[in-house]
Amino acid sequence: MTTSIRGTANADVLTRFRRSAHWKPLEYAFWCLPVLAYFAFPGNYLLLSQIAITGLFALSLDLIFGYAGVISLGHAAFFGVGAYTVGLMGSHGWSDPLLGLLLAALFAGIVGFLSSFLLLRGSDLSRLMVTLGVALMFFELANKLTRITGGVDGLPGITIGPILGVFDFDMFGRTGYIYSVVVLFVLFWLARRLVRSPFGQSLRGIRMNALRMPALGVPVNRRLVKIYTIGAAYAGAAGALLAQTNQFVSLDVLSFQRSADLLLILILGGAGHLYGGLIGAVVFVVLHDQLSDLNPQYWQFWLGLILVLLVLFARGGILGTAQQWIESRRQRTQARQRAGSTS
Structure with missing residues (x-):
């Protein structure tokens, strides 16, 4: 009897996994938007590329913050490692973009793996300080090694070859x-x-209750190391894309401002949804571009005001709030149907 109940429960879990893996119509519609943007905004490919790169960067943070609950204020360290990997390769004759992308993700993942062990020693606040400290160390290291990184002047002379030897990067x-x-x-x-x-x-x-998971047989520390390494590799890939599309790398890729903006983007779109980081990247980059054109001196004030209002009235982020609204409407509809059937 007990065995059959457990078998039924396991079957239900597997069924839910399979259903959640299926792509939904809204997801197909979402990924049609980049194709439409290609034809609708032919003069804004650089801005559209920036949105895609920022979306990938936000996705990397969502994996460790939205799902594992590890907050970071130094995620730009991995982004910068990826960017400088491609930059140094391109300035020394290694111009294959796909090879640069893979090596950037690999080196950023190695840095993430090594630094992840520091995160296991403390609580949320100490982890926050560790991530910030790692990013500051890399920023100062890049600033000091001017002969290698170019320092504040950046790393010019980056050559990026055609993709697959066929598709050149156009101006x-x-x-x-x-x-x-x-x-x-x-x-x-x-x-x-x-x-x-x-x-x-x-x-x-682990995000909901890290103390209970070991009792269920989950190796918490190993899970955190793995996801932190994967998130770092994703951030390195985003940095590589920025270096390859711009063919220039500066200290800005390691700045604290980039990490802070990234956390804001993720909270804006909705952490723990994957699509939240992408939506937040679209909103943030577009607002940044439009407001800086309208008011070059005080655009940060208006951007901050808009973001504060969004957070106040959409605490779960744009995507989280939308899902809550849809769920509440569904529950009200079901309640009305039950009331109608009982009457």
Whole structure:
């Protein structure tokens, strides 16, 4: 009897996993938007590329913050490692973009793996300080090694070859945009499969109650090390895309401002949803671009005001609030149907 109940429960869990892995119509519609943007905004490929790169960067933080609950104020360290990897390769004759992308993700993942052990020693506040400290160390290291990184002047002379030896990066950003969107989609697909697997469900459990998970047989520390390494590799890939599309790397890729903006983007879109980071990136980059054009001196004030209002009235972020609204409407509809059937 007990065995049959357990078998039924396990079957129900597997069924839910399979259902959650299926792509929904809204997801197909969402990924049609980059294609429509390609034709609708032919003069803004550079801005569209920036949105795709920022979306991938936000996705990398969502994996460790939205799912595992590890907050970070130094995620730009991995972004910068990826950017400088491509920059140094391009300035020394290694111009293959796909090789640069893979090595950037690899080196950023190694840095994330090594620094992840420091995160296991403390609570949320100490983890926050560790991530910030790692980012500041990398920023000052890049600032001091001027002969290698170019320091405050940046790293010029980066040469990026054609993709697959065929598609050259053009000055209008057309190839860079398509390349960035394809990389974003592939990495998003992998992240989607990851978070909908038992591994991803264990991350959610760690975020909700890390003390209880060992009793269920979940190795919490190993899970955190793995997801932190994966998130760092994703951030390194985003940095590589920025260096390849701009063909220039500066200290800005390691700045605290970039990490702070990233956390704001994720909270704005909705953490723990994957799509929240992408939506937050679209809103943030577009607001940044439009407000800086309207008011070059005080655009940060208006951007801050808009973000504060969004957070006040949409505490779960844009995507989280939308899901809550849809769920509440569904519950009200079901309640009315039950009331009608009983009457």
